[in-house]
Amino acid sequence: MEFVTQHPVLVVSLIKIAIALFVVMTALAYLTWFERKVVARIQSRWGPYWVGPHGLLQPLADGVKFLFKEDIVPPMVDKVAYVLAPFLALAIALTTLALIPIGPATINVLGQPTQLVISHSNIALILLFAISSIGIYAVVLAGWSSNSKYPLMGGLRSSAQMISYELPLSLAIAAPLLLSNTLSLHDLVVTQEGGIWHWNVLRGPFPQIFSFVIFLIAAFAETNRVPFDLPEAENELVAGFHVEYSSMKFASFFMAEYCNMITVSSMATLLFLGGWTAPWPAAYGSRFVPVLIFALAGVVALYHGIETLRRRDRLTFPVFGVVFLAIAGVFLLPMVQEWLLPLFWFCAKTGALLFAFMWIRGTLPRFRYDQLMGFTWKFLFPVAMLNLLVTGLLVAWFS
């Protein structure tokens, strides 16, 4: 206890890290479930269903499986790098999350006022960039240390791809920064307050729609997601750089990828979509939106629970309905609204973007490698450059 009182900042940070780690790990796990569900629905399947209600315990089962599978280290690998790679991947992916704020509120923990972010920094965006640019080593090291040709190909491809796509990515980020004039993610959101027309994606003098689209495309490539998943192209390179990995090491790569998805989605939210701000001011009723959504969800669940297609749903749907209604009720409580509403909006926007990731995975085929590189250098990069130029000129003109 003495330690706690002596180093309050340290302790509070540790607590925040612990909470964030728990939440994020859970979120990662359920993101896999979510993705499988979404892709399944797109392909007219049911997706995971048997483990737990609606397959809700499937991630848990997967985790257990990964943990207890034999950890194979192939004989010819470079051991240090081989072990280091997945560790590095996950560590870096999680580290980036430390910089992402999820709400404006300042709350008191142990008498210490603290913000809803693990590490607040004035140059958070640059740091975010810096840390995520290290992430590529995980892929490269994994590919190289496996001492096998497919991983090597995957590693080579991905290093080229990630360096190439980092350019349009950073250019796309630079444009909204010109509008907001700050590098702090928190201040970035503050400058976008006041409704949807103040979000950078729509804000004058030059709406950053192009930057947003470019950012999303580049983000897909940076996270090695379909349609840019060349480094791990299942049907060409088996699984790319992590062919030789199994059990928890493989899971680390997997989690790192989903974690990166969350990171870029939150970045897009913060940069372009106004972060945790509501699309229109609370005075016009935006605070009832979550209540309405959850209530509607609850009502729908209850309605389906009355007559279900399958027997087993007869029990789960009403339970979900009640839970949703309860959440709707929580949103009505005035004392939590102050920090819960921003959190809702942030999660809603990020979630929508994550859904877009899955949606696109379910619909688009993979690019060819030369198309991939040509696309960024010959199209994305010039367009991003032009966009930045126009934005800069307009900002200079109107300020």
Next chain:
Amino acid sequence: MAEIPIAWFLTLSAVLFVLGVAGFLFRRNIITVFMSIELMLNAVNLSFVAFSYQLKQVDGNLFAFFVMVVAAAEAAVGLAIILTVFKNRSTLNIDEVETMKN
């Protein structure tokens, strides 16, 4: 709170620099030699930043920044040269690259 003498930073810089020189002298792989150069540049950058701190001026930071930019350019050209050397001689050992012409 204990403070660190600026000399420590400079000494660290010197150590890193000498290690860079050692890498340059003892390594035979061109790429590693090249990396040793980068190490030396980094060491010098540390000195610049330390001086910047000591003089309370941003100029040292800028010098380091320029060094960085030049190093990036140098890396691009240097690696291209290494590629060419490798294509021509199928070796990366600088002791085997002793003549300008084959």
Next chain:
Amino acid sequence: MDVILFLVFAIIAVVCAINVVVQAHPISSAVSLVGVMGSLAVLYLLLGAEFLAAAQVIVYAGAVMVLFVFVIMLLNAGAESRKGHSLMVQVLAVPLLVTLLGLLAYIVQRIYRSDTTVHFGGFTHGTPQDVGRALFTGYLLPFEVTSILILIAILGAIVLARKEID
């Protein structure tokens, strides 16, 4: 706190730097060098050079070293061959290196013995804003020249790498 931070990262840096020199495989050297750069970035933060710390990681670790690793993988370079030797290096290198280190350390100690000490937050003008302002006012010409230099480097690299060798 600051001392611990410095010591930890200084030691990491030195160890990684030694690793750069002694590792047989270039990839290991490269990864070690990334370690050096990362720890230097932390030291930059300690010295108040926020922007430079980020730039260090983005440019050096994120771009330059990735390029190195990329080339190493492309050439599939194995552990270095032991062919060739230089009498000069064998005889002179170690004494010279020791002398150089001794000299540098001696000079540093002599000149900066009782000078400034460093603590986090002692220098706050290394923010992107300050660097940007200096870069686009006093150092505008060097900055522009640098951009031309990079352009030339890009062209040079393309020309060199594209050249068909027969």
Next chain:
Amino acid sequence: MQLWLIPLLPFAGFLVNGLAGRRFPKGAVNAVAIGSVLLSFAWVLKTLFTINLDAINQEHYFTWIQSGALTVGCDMAVDRLTAVMLLVVTGIGSLIHIYSIGYMAHEGGYYRFFSFLNLFMFFMLVLVLASNYLVMFVGWEGVGLCSYLLIGFYFDKKFATNAGNKAFIVNRIGDFGFSLAMFYMVRNFGSLDFGTVFKAAPGASEAVLTTIGLLLMLGACGKSAQLPLYVWLPDAMAGPTPVSALIHAATMVTAGVYMTARSWVIYTHAPLALNTIAIIGVATAFFAATIGLAQTDIKKVFAYSTVSQLGYMFLGVGSGAFSAGIFHLMTHAFFKALLFLGSGSVIHALAGEQDMRNMGGLRHKIPWTFWTMMCAAVAISGVPPTSGFFSKDSILVAANHHAPWMYWLGVVTAGMTAFYVFRAMFLTFFGEYRGHAHPHESPPLMTIPLAMLALLSLGGGYIAVPAFLGRFFPTVEAPEDFTLVAISVAFGLGGIALAYLMYIARPGMADSLAGGLKGLYSLVYNKYFVDEIYDAAVVKPVVGGSRVVLWKGMDVGFIDGMVNGVGALARRTGAVLRLLQSGNIRSYATWVLFGSVVVIVALELGGGAR
């Protein structure tokens, strides 16, 4: 006034034709070249009509050289002397340009010829308009360059390029004198401006003025082909005939006379220099005339005639009769240009034949050429009342006043002049045709300029140049002595009569005379072996000396030896140092490290950094 327009118009023509003329049709080349010269001529006329020639009409364009106390501007000025020269240059230049259309119609390098001609006009006008010696020197060198280019116009012929080189090199000797004169002027007067120099000249010591005068005279001798530097002019006939007419008869070669007249203030205070000019002039006149007696190439005859007439001008100037010299310059421009153009017409008619022994009886076949040339021949012989009579006699009168022996030599020369010109005329136009070509009259483009020049040759004497220039130059108080005039006219007519006797009345007489005076004839025929003497006295020793002393001795023995020695030394040192140059980068780096350590140690020992 816009004087700059006068030279720059031809220069514009040069640029257009020179840069793009290759793609132009001939009509466009003609339009540009002749148009620019005609415009320039028109501008000269307009200028001369609108300004007061007795005022100082100087224009300053920009400061060219500013070095310490010396300031040289790009200045131009018009005065009475310039006015005469401008009219001669642009007027005759225009006529010859027009003539060239016809003459050059079938030649290659058409646009090149006209662009060079325009460039020449530009430089000549700069020379004439210049208001200080340096700008004049620019024009001076420029016309030399154009002369070189045009002499060597048929650059695929060896003798043409050789002639060009010869002209260029001989001119350099003269230019050397001119340059020295300028240096000397800067040193003594601190300026090159005509006004400043001439204002200061009367106060300077006679030695200085004599030196400057003699050095300038050297330049003038080179440019105006005077003894002993005349040798290039006869060879210069290798160029196209209009070039011979324009450059080597009417304008450029008279630049020396012009320059001497321009510097009259200096010369009037340096009688020794002036006297030297007179002597050189009369000697050249006589000497060249004797050579002209025996030449068989029609252009060579007129070339030596030109040298001789230039000698007359020098005689006039040297006798102190500057206006007479300039007067003769003008009339000579008329009739000598006409003679050259006429001979060009003859050559044109005979498809390139230049040897008079293969001509004859052409007066019916090419009557225009014959009659116009006859006008010129009469004029050059000094038959009254043609232009040559007035100018030549005013010179001879002045020479008599200066030194009677010069008058007598001049009169004899006048007789010889009449003889050789009419010898050429008789050989060409009378008797039976001895050649094999089919002579045809030249096109009007050629004959019209001929006719205009013929009018000028006949009537040019009534242009009151001496009176016009009388207000510019000090007049020589030479008594008008009818006897002297009568004697010179008598000699002239005598020369014509002798020519008639030897070539028309008694055709065999010339050959028997040549047979009788075999030694003398071959001496004259071979131009007194001057070229051979020069070759033996100057060229051979220089070449031989260069070869033996400079090449074998200096170059091979000393310099090469030294260089080789250094090389050998370097090689031996290198053999030792090569041990360091292993090609091993790491060993180089060790040396660099070694050097750095040494430098740091030295810095520390030397007091340390900071």
